[in-house]
Amino acid sequence: MSNDPGGPPGGGTWRDREGGVAEKTRKKEARPPRFKVVLYNDDYTPMAFVVELLESVFRKSPVESNALMLRIHRAGSGIAGVYTLEVAETKVATVHRQAEERGFPLRSGVEEE
Ligand code: TYC
Numbered sequence: 001m002s003n004d005p006g007g008p009p010g011g012g013t014w015r016d017r018e019g020g021v022a023e024k025t026r027k028k029e030a031r032p033p034r035f036k037v038v039l040y041n042d043d044y045t046p047m048a049f050v051v052e053l054l055e056s057v058f059r060k061s062p063v064e065s066n067a068l069m070l071r072i073h074r075a076g077s078g079i080a081g082v083y084t085l086e087v088a089e090t091k092v093a094t095v096h097r098q099a100e101e102r103g104f105p106l107r108s109g110v111e112e113e
Pocket of ligand 1: 045
């Protein structure tokens, strides 16, 4: 009676272990969860300030920044960028700090992708 097909306890193959990291773990580390930074429209923040932020904080081109600002203005909100959680939260904090410094009510937030 030897039904044992061989291989490590718990299934899989011995080969799984040769790299030291199982495939599931490797995938997790290679693709961390991503988070959208959403910018919301309001009636008071100047268009030029939003464009400036999209360029300086979100590294978008002037043309792209202007198009996105207008999209947010018309639709009510828009995605400024997609990042890891820590980076997304830092961008939101930067947006709020710079807007508050200028006395503008601009709001933004993080949403899981
Ligand atoms: N609605 C603003 C205005 O007319 C412009 C604006 C665009 C404000 C995008 C916020 O996220 C925003 N001055």
